Amino acid sequence: MRQSTLFGRTLREAPAEAQTPGHRLMLRAAIARPLAAGFYTWLPLGFRVAKKVERIIREEQDRIGAQEMEMPVLTPAEPWKQTGRWEALEPITFRTKDHNGREFMVSYTHEEFVHLHAMQEIQSYRQMPAIVYHFQSKGRDETRARAGLLRVREFVMKDAYSFDVDQAGLEKSYAAEHRAYARTFERMGLDAISVESDTGAMGGDVAHEFQVLNEAGEDRIAICTNCDYKANLEKATRKIAAKASADGASPATPISTPGATTIDDLERTLRLPASAFLKTLLLRSKDGVVAIVLPGDRAANEPKLRKLLDVANLEFANDADFATVGGVAGFVGPIGLRNARVLVDVSVETRPYVAGANKKDTHLRDVVPGRDFSGERVDVHDVREGDACPRCGGKLEIKRGIEVGNIFAYGTYYAKKMNATFEAEDGTRKPFVGGSYGIGIGRAVQTIIETHHDDRGILWPPSVAPFDVHLIALPVTEPEVRTTAEKVVAELETTGLEVLYDDRDESAGVKFADADLIGIPLRMTVSKRNLKEGKVEIKGRSSADLELVPLSEGLARVRAIVAAWPR
């Protein structure tokens, strides 16, 4: 490929909107360009990387016996309505109608449709286990696209779906995908860790996310510094040490706290730490008001709450709700609430606290949970840095991560709703037991950049680099240089190597700077200077060392280097 004809130019400066290092380099190196918020075009360089990422994924899926197919982007409404997702996904999907008014959705994922196909193609238990997958565009009308390719509104995902006869089968398929994912990410140079994740509102038992720890990530991961416990903060828990009981505590007593409506106010007024207080949140659920009791120094975890309350969105109680339960805004406490389901976080210890009195400008001191009020014990708090690991008691640390893949065992959730069954060994009809397994291609590509760059540009892992060799002719106007360079390019290409040939009439500085920016792993320079000695220069992108080799040995040397690369 001649660089003079390459569609896509490098940028000396990144557009102002690009914030993360990967986003900036992705734009500067002409990997992709935005078309609208959250919609990107792959330029030729980026497209080559995306195809290599896909190739690795394909090889690893094929290795575990998954079969590639392809389902459409636009999907009919009916199956979505059958599973209830037509409505549930309404806010975050793109929809359209055909000329007859039939409704379609730009697919969000393909569980519904792969089940339709499974019903048609799999009649008997003898045909399972089966895993199918495809690479297909997904549409998600995210309210906030961000950080270039990391969160977009249309993207290609590899989604695989397993079908098994029972839970044991599903576990095997799940484990096979888990192993395939580990190999897949390793091959593309991503140091992905598998973390436990929330299964979401769709039920299911087990889910893992593959996270690459990086500051550009939007997920927060709790990681044990002692054992191998790793969990998304949406799900992470902690070990809570048993505390001494509150024997001998005084009875609860009202104290005057005029205007102190927040934990901050109380800390100042009463000169006590946040942990000395109880905070009580009033939320709405389908069945009425729910009171959440937490220690004053602990934040509620919204995903945990949503799952617990089985609601899509958390809603705070309104004025009417306050009246119904007898709460007073700013002075809510667990004692004396009426008509409210009371949930007490497991972080709340059995010891005296200061809590709201449900009376204006008043709190109660020496409120002892269990003695003065009771409620269902739940885990709805945010785990934080330094908390104890739920498995081993070691220290947890919190890191940001980019979710590059997700595997999810949903069991019979879809099959039951869609009545997707097969004939089992005992002659009865049974629902398919399934899982789904996704990897976002664009996100993976940018994550590779986020984690493989220096201050000059990208350092592609060879397995996904857009080209193997960047050949630079200096100066290209010199006939001997040009002739030699083109001969070398032809020879390299004949041996199957992919070469980007910089045949532009540019200064050495421009060419080297572009080569560093684009980040092809091997750079070969054919120059007037070195040609006088009959030599060519070879340099690895990630190394500072130059190698001068005789022209006649250049080809063999490059082939040897490339042969040693992990693929």
Place this chain on the structure above:
RNA sequence: CGGGGUGUAGCGCAGUUGGCAGCGCGCAGCGUUCGGGACGCUGAGGCCGAGAGUUCAAGUCUCUCCACCCCGACCA
């Protein structure tokens, strides 16, 4: 969806009390250079995000809308 910010040439930006729309990079032509983003000369490139208003006069003031970015919310 809440809060904040930005829209002026392909990219980065300046534009004062309202008075000729600019700079750097990039781009084109010619010449000089030629191993780390070279230099000179000449030149092209603008509905100043859109609409309405105020004014003799609007990039600049007012209103409405749109787009994009950041934080949060949301997110198989």
